[in-house]
Amino acid sequence: MNGRSYRGMTAEERLAERRERLISAAYTLYAELGFPDTTIEKLCTVARISNRAFYECFDSRDELMLVVYDRCVRETLAAVAKAVDEAPATLGGRIEAGISEYVRFVTADRRRARILHLEVRRAGDCLTVSRQEAVAGFCRILETEPGLSGLRGAGRIDLRLVVLGMLGAIQELLIEWTLAAEPPPVERLIDTAVHIFRRTLAA
Structure with missing residues (x-):
């Protein structure tokens, strides 16, 4: 060219x-x-x-979908990381800041929410690796949180699996918000997700 x-x-x-x-x-x-x-x-x-x-x-619709999805993930990760860095220096404060920013940022544009939580699954194999990398990126934000160090040595508990489970709960909440005829208020989603995280970590 x-x-x-x-x-x-x-x-x-x-x-x-x-x-x-x-x-x-x-x-x-x-x-x-x-x-x-x-x-x-x-x-x-x-x-x-x-x-x-x-x-x-x-080359294809798949490649275009991958570019769109990766851009959504990068923007969301950046917003969440910034919120966590600026949050109060406590485990609860940082987790609440990260969850709140994630939910607010994703739901600020319904297109972003749908691509990240619905179309990524409907796109099939072309996004499998990228989706795993995205989940790993969000896991790293939490896994490196000093306040979670106690879970790393908690017997048979695998911190990464705990984080994956909590992220899965947030994903289901956002799928419900995306598909519902009358979506629940965003603040209720945040309160529910924070409650799940706190109860999980307390247990």
Whole structure:
């Protein structure tokens, strides 16, 4: 690809701009129609590009879904890590800050909630590795929390499995929020998730 300018943009800039338009279209369509029902033709119509241009940007719908999902995960992880770093220096304070920010950040845009907690499953094998890496990223935030050190030596308790179980509870709460005809208030989701974490850690 050469770097000649067209309408004030180089070929590389035009390609990057088309990619962003496709990512934006996918963010909406994968959430509204669902991944299985979002065709390349529909993506191209919303992004206002040709089918040929699609394949200059991505190899497949799967690759595009992976890019959208990974971006959602990176943004969410950054928000949660920042909230935890700025929270009161207590186990309860840091966990509550992390949970609250995660739930608020994800639910601030229903498309993000749907992609992270529904479409990631419907997309199938193409997101298996990326989803495992995302879960591992959230686990690391909690596993490195000094206040949880007591659980590491608690007999047959595996701290990573405890964290996975607690994350699974939050995921189910967010799936309910996403699918419900009358979603529960976000603050109720946060209170419920914090209660589950506190009871688990107390036990």
